[in-house]
Amino acid sequence: MKSFDAFISLFTCVTVFASLLSQNFPIENPSLHRPRDPLRPAFLASRSYLWERTCRPLCPSILSLNLESFSAAFQLMTLLEIKIVKRKLFLWFFRSFDYLCGKLPRVGIFRPLRSEFLAFIRLEQQSLSGTVLLHRQSIGPCAPGSMTQRAGMHQNNHQPWPVFWVRSDTARLVGRSFLWRDESDHWCREDAYSSPVRVRPRDDRLFAQTFVRQPLFLEGAWTSIVSKWGLGNNYYHWMMDCLTRLRVREALPEPTRILIPRKSLGFVGETLDMLGLASLAESPVASALQPERYYFCSPTAMTGAWNPYGFNWLREKFAPFCQTAVDGKAVFLTRRNAARIPSCLPEIEDIFTRYGFMIVDCAALSVREQMRIASGAPAIAGLHGAAMTNLLWAQPGTPVIEIFSPHWLNGVYEQIALHFNLNYQSYIMNHVNDMTHLNNWCQSTKLRSF
DSSP states (O other), rough: OOOHHHHHHHHHHHHHHHHHHHGGGSOOOOGOOOTTTTHHHHHHHHHHHIIIIIHHHHHHHHHHBBBTHHHHHHHHHHSSOOHHHHHHHHHHHHHHHHHTTTSSSSSSSOOOOOOOEHHHHHHTSSSSEEEEEEEEEOOOOOOOOOOHHTTTTTTTTTOOOOOOEESSSEEEETTTEEEEOOOOOOEEEETTTTEEEEEEGGGGGTTTTTTTOOOOEEEEEEEEOSSSSSSSSSHHHHIIITTTTHHHHTTTOOOOOOOOOSOOOHHHHHHHTTOOOOGGEEEEOEEEEEEEEEEEEEOOOSSSSSSSHHHHHHHHHTTTGSSSSSEEEEEEEEOOSSOOOOOTTTHHHHHHHHOEEEEGGGGGHHHHHHHHHHHHSSSSEEEEEGGGGGHHHHHHOOOOEEBBBBBOOOEEEEEHHHHOOOEEEEOOOOSSSHHHHHHHHHHHHHHHHO
């Protein structure tokens, strides 16, 4: 029995390692990786992060395995959560399938993805009509010891990242993310955030990008704000990766209808209604779409990255729904029925309750209520998660503390806080009994603010 467990552990470790390496499958056309490629630095930075944070730590453990000691494999297996292992195995299978299909000839509805194309390069070559709105944004803050620096994802510097729109009359939009393909089944690199590989198994159906049926024809002018990061199931990604593309839409030469995710949560319809665009939004039920005139509005930044262009537009558009001054209670943004919830959450909530903070579960509130509460709060604390997106509405100078698990660091909300001049701190909960820092922060915040 022990030998069997050891064998399964060893197999799992090797498979997970292979699934991570599958990030480097040569599914992209090397001829397009030219020095002037505007997305290449961001792509290399994200791939470097994947290696440093995931592959490299596994190497010593895997290489230390040998036939005489399977116990090492069993111990390594206990360090990996079953859910993560299952996810990696599925990803390995899906990515391998997509890669192998891409090497086969196209026949009938069998139309796997080929190499990529850069819409920005085609615009510069004048093979597509359009306009560049912004060639690059500034580099964001990344002070030593900051959460952005500690997370190591280069979230302050995914530049250059051009912001532009182009028109195509031959575009086909395929799968859940409406991935833009040309007539030769080349995929748009900007639309896929530099890579079409799956981030999660649920990103698309297994055969969605392989067997493509006759597309549904859409009359008139259309644009899409859907992507693999913006599928309508996460508040942050909807705000930053989807809605910000509507700023590009404002520069289009004619009004367009808007493609939105087919299955989405309530905040999708509510925010579009707040922007006065709900009547223009549609989500056709078809595996492939062919708009008569397709206007591609580029993402305004790499997901999770420094994006003043998007930050400012969101704050301006939703300003009518926010308070203009501090006029409420300090809030603690909690998480319920979600991932990354610390086991000591009741103790954390108890600390903030004692200092007069209102415990708020944003998942149970409308977007209007979230904006009103965050914009009027004299102080904001919260667990790392999508609810912290509401820092977009906070008043300048608001004290903020974001609580992290040591296994999940991310500087995305620090970027928002620093852009709007919030008094931001991050705290990594290394030990469930270590509440001293939270007590001290609450005490100092109470003396300063309320």
